[in-house]
Structure formats: structure tokens, C-alpha cells
Amino acid sequence: MLSPTSTEIVRATLPAVGGAIGDITTLFYDKLFAAHPALLRDLFNRGNQAEGSQQQALAGAVAAFATALVERPDVRPDAMLSRIAHKHASLGITPDQYPIVQQHLFAAIAEVLGDAVTAEVAAAWDEVYWLMANALIALEARLYRQAGTPDADVFVPCHVVARREETAEVTTFLVRPSDDRPLPVARPGQYVSVQVTLPDGARQIRQYSLSGHPDNALQFSVKRVTGDPAGEVSTYLHDHVAVGDTLTVSVPFGDVTLAEGDSPVLLASAGIGCTPVIGMLSHLAATGATRRILAVHADRGESTHAFRADLHQLVAKLPDAAAHVWYENPEAAHPADRTGRADLTTLDIPTGTIAYLCGPLPFLKTARAQLLTAGVAPADIHYEVFGPDLWLGADA
CATH class of the missing domain: 1.10.490.10 (Globins)
Structure with a gap:
């Protein structure tokens, strides 16, 4: 005080x-x-x-x-x-x-x-x-x-054991500690820091959400950041890191994590915001959750929607779950559920829903406002922002 x-x-x-x-x-x-x-x-x-x-x-x-x-x-x-x-x-x-x-x-x-x-x-x-x-x-x-790192030594050398191209822009990496130490415990929704040494000698660090919970590995997904400036670390990971290489990865952190219990859950994402959401959804499917689950995603189109097949496969494994997808420019071969931007006012949101949001700031603001209008309590709306958090509302 x-x-x-x-x-x-x-x-x-x-x-x-x-x-x-x-x-x-x-x-x-x-x-x-x-x-x-x-x-x-x-x-x-x-x-x-x-x-x-x-x-x-x-x-x-x-x-x-x-x-x-x-x-x-x-x-x-x-x-x-x-x-x-x-x-x-x-x-x-x-x-x-x-x-x-x-x-x-x-x-x-x-x-x-x-x-x-x-x-x-x-x-x-x-x-x-x-x-x-x-x-x-x-x-x-x-x-x-x-985290078991009282001296703040949070980084662990890890081998890349798998690499998977999700879309032309998004790549998933699976890593395991190089010294065979036990994997750190991760909660659904958390992220890891990845440190790489760039060509100029700089050791830059970026955070990437855990996009799944496979056995004996940490899984994170990286979107290539284009534009000016282009993403130094995302470009390096996409262009230079292969299976068998070593990456320096932190133990997991992050406070926007899936709460246990029976309350209805809404998982809403846009673009690369799908990574922590798909991690939460995979946890719910792996644990046989019976709670009501609404999985919402918005994207430019099918070809840019990372984990599109995973979303529907995971929802199909859950007894009381539904997926709702919006594409701004849907492709004819795979029509979207809905065209345009996500509109949560069109959904029947159960009383007592706990919501988790991840995506660009305009999406977060719109989704949060729609959820409040639908009667979701402010304390039950949680959000994750990639990069510096420029949204520090008192009740956010």
C-alpha cells in the first residue's frame, strides 16, 4: 500500500x-x-x-x-x-x-x-x-x-524430435530435453520461451504457446512473422531448424490456463491465437471431459487455418462439444460454417460459461464485449495476448 x-x-x-x-x-x-x-x-x-x-x-x-x-x-x-x-x-x-x-x-x-x-x-x-x-x-x-528452478535457470537444451508444417505460415515443433531429464509439467494454455542464436550473434528469445500435450515431448507452434520488421526468431525457426537440431527452451509458464471443473467452457480464437486454444482442447479430449464446450475460431480462410482438422477431430471426441468456424474469405472446396468475422452473439452461450480468448487485439475486444452482453461474468473472461500486452483494462 x-x-x-x-x-x-x-x-x-x-x-x-x-x-x-x-x-x-x-x-x-x-x-x-x-x-x-x-x-x-x-x-x-x-x-x-x-x-x-x-x-x-x-x-x-x-x-x-x-x-x-x-x-x-x-x-x-x-x-x-x-x-x-x-x-x-x-x-x-x-x-x-x-x-x-x-x-x-x-x-x-x-x-x-x-x-x-x-x-x-x-x-x-x-x-x-x-x-x-x-x-x-x-x-x-x-x-x-x-517450476523447480529456484535459481531462475529456466532454460533447458532440447532436441527437436519432430517438425510438422501446419500451413504455409505455421510450423509445429516437438522437443525433448537433451539430457533425458523429466519433462517439466505444463498446464493447458501455457507457453515456453525459445532462445536462438541469430547470424549476428544475438541470442533472441520469443514465447510460443504449447499447442498440444503429446507424450514425452513439448509441442509448440510458430507462425512466420512477415512485414517490416520481419520476425527474426520465427524466420530462423522456419528456415533453419530441423529434426535432430538442438533448441534452448524454457520450462512452461503462463497464467491463462484452463480451469478444472464442470463449468461450461468457451474457447475462442482468431488466426494464430488457435495455438493455446487447441492445446486446451486437446487436454479436454485426452481427459475425457464431459462439460459443455464451445470451440470458436475465425481465420482468413481454410488454407491459413492451422489445426483445422485437429479442431474437428478433437470436438468429435468430446460428448458435449461443438465447433463454430468463421472464414473471411472461404474457399469453395471447403465452405466455412459462417462467412465474415466471428460473431459470438449468434451462439447459445450457457449460464456459468468460462471463456478463454486468444487472437489479435480487435478480436479480443469485440469477443469480450459480446460475451459481457451475453451475460458472461467479467471475471470469467480470460485472454492471452501474443507480444506486449497493450490491453491493460482494469476489468480485463
């Missing part, structure tokens, strides 16, 4: 800090990488830095946390903190890195806001920072203990 004096200072300065937070975070990263260039080379996503989404995500997180402290002082924003902690744990972030961030973040705040940053203002925002940082450090320590 923020002290009373700092609460009033943060409340008064939040508009100024919030209004300048984009400039602050951009300058912060410039300072951080100038002092510690290895962090950009080996830890931070260079693509996200280039197009600015990482800066936006940091700005949103800091502003959301500070706002929560002054507006809801008795309620810690655990959902936001949990999401960040899982991402940090998947990268092996350690407590000694937080003072480095604090140093360069506060240097950026002072430079952008100038004389407005008095000693009292700096102290109040320092309190905000360390409340957030210490909460994350504690959460990450717990995650490391649960």
Missing part, C-alpha cells in the same frame, strides 16, 4: 507523468540499452523495440499500477502483476535487474519532466516503482520454486 503522503503526490502528478509516459519510456530504453547493450541483444525483443510496442506496454503497465494504487489502495492489481511475472519468469529475470531498470527509468523521468520532479515527487514515484518491483520479485520467486 502506498503511503498517504506519496498517494497524494502521485495522485497530483499522475496526469503529468501519464501524459509524458510515452516519451519517458522511449528515453528509458535508450538509456538502458546505451548502458547495457547486451540486454537488447540477448533479452529484449528487438522487433518490438523497433516498432514501439514494448514501450507502449511498459507505459501502460506503469500507469495502470500507479492508477490502481491511488484509486483502489486496498486492492492490489494481481491479474496484471501475475501476467508480467509469468513473462519475466519465462525469460529468467532476476532481482538484481530491477535496480538497473529503476536507475534508468528515473533518469528518464527527471529528464523529460525537468524541474517538476522535485525530491518529494521522485521519492513518491520511487515508492510506486518498488511496490511494483518487489511484488513482481516475490511472484517470480514463487514461480521459479514451483
Whole structure:
């Protein structure tokens, strides 16, 4: 809880800090990488830095946390903190890195806001920072203990034992630890980090959802990211990694996981968002779930729909499940259930449904709004975002 004096200072300065937070975070990263260039080379996503989404995500997180402290002082924003902690744990972030961030973040705040940053203002925002940082450090320590990696050594050398082309853009990899250690336990909906050494020597890391739960292997699927900038790691994995090669893969993390129980479940995805959803669906089929299940997917067309056959095969194995598919441009040989974008208002959504969403941000926002209108409780709508989370709504 923020002290009373700092609460009033943060409340008064939040508009100024919030209004300048984009400039602050951009300058912060410039300072951080100038002092510690290895962090950009080996830890931070260079693509996200280039197009600015990482800066936006940091700005949103800091502003959301500070706002929560002054507006809801008795309620810690655990959902936001949990999401960040899982991402940090998947990268092996350690407590000694937080003072480095604090140093360069506060240097950026002072430079952008100038004389407005008095000693009292700096102290109040320092309190905000360390409340957030210490909460994350504690959460990450717990995650490391649960994963059996208390020293934050989360990466494991793995052999690629299979590779499967799902579509022209999506490839699935199955890996096993090279030293035959037991596979880490994964929950449906989690992801792993994959670290590769690129031609320029950079060791870049990306997260990929577990797209199934095969015996004695971890399975993740990768969409080739095109455009400017193109995806460095996805391109490398598609073009250079074959069966028999070694990849450095983290133990699984991620807080958007399938809840056990008998409640009805809605699994809704768009595009490559199908990967965690198909992982959840495969778990439900493997465990003989009898609960009501609605599996929804939206895509450009059949040829771009990864796991299209798997979706229908898995639904057919479940006694009370149905699949609903929308294609924007359906191909004549395989007509879609529906044409256009997914519309959850056309479905009969049972009372008590727990929903899991994954896909582009516009899809998530539309689907969530439709579910709320249908009577699904806000607390029962869970979402996964690939890349920096630019959607930090208080009730999301």
C-alpha cells in the first residue's frame, strides 16, 4: 500500500507523468540499452523495440499500477502483476535487474519532466516503482520454486524430435530435453520461451504457446512473422531448424490456463491465437471431459487455418462439444460454417460459461464485449495476448 503522503503526490502528478509516459519510456530504453547493450541483444525483443510496442506496454503497465494504487489502495492489481511475472519468469529475470531498470527509468523521468520532479515527487514515484518491483520479485520467486528452478535457470537444451508444417505460415515443433531429464509439467494454455542464436550473434528469445500435450515431448507452434520488421526468431525457426537440431527452451509458464471443473467452457480464437486454444482442447479430449464446450475460431480462410482438422477431430471426441468456424474469405472446396468475422452473439452461450480468448487485439475486444452482453461474468473472461500486452483494462 502506498503511503498517504506519496498517494497524494502521485495522485497530483499522475496526469503529468501519464501524459509524458510515452516519451519517458522511449528515453528509458535508450538509456538502458546505451548502458547495457547486451540486454537488447540477448533479452529484449528487438522487433518490438523497433516498432514501439514494448514501450507502449511498459507505459501502460506503469500507469495502470500507479492508477490502481491511488484509486483502489486496498486492492492490489494481481491479474496484471501475475501476467508480467509469468513473462519475466519465462525469460529468467532476476532481482538484481530491477535496480538497473529503476536507475534508468528515473533518469528518464527527471529528464523529460525537468524541474517538476522535485525530491518529494521522485521519492513518491520511487515508492510506486518498488511496490511494483518487489511484488513482481516475490511472484517470480514463487514461480521459479514451483517450476523447480529456484535459481531462475529456466532454460533447458532440447532436441527437436519432430517438425510438422501446419500451413504455409505455421510450423509445429516437438522437443525433448537433451539430457533425458523429466519433462517439466505444463498446464493447458501455457507457453515456453525459445532462445536462438541469430547470424549476428544475438541470442533472441520469443514465447510460443504449447499447442498440444503429446507424450514425452513439448509441442509448440510458430507462425512466420512477415512485414517490416520481419520476425527474426520465427524466420530462423522456419528456415533453419530441423529434426535432430538442438533448441534452448524454457520450462512452461503462463497464467491463462484452463480451469478444472464442470463449468461450461468457451474457447475462442482468431488466426494464430488457435495455438493455446487447441492445446486446451486437446487436454479436454485426452481427459475425457464431459462439460459443455464451445470451440470458436475465425481465420482468413481454410488454407491459413492451422489445426483445422485437429479442431474437428478433437470436438468429435468430446460428448458435449461443438465447433463454430468463421472464414473471411472461404474457399469453395471447403465452405466455412459462417462467412465474415466471428460473431459470438449468434451462439447459445450457457449460464456459468468460462471463456478463454486468444487472437489479435480487435478480436479480443469485440469477443469480450459480446460475451459481457451475453451475460458472461467479467471475471470469467480470460485472454492471452501474443507480444506486449497493450490491453491493460482494469476489468480485463
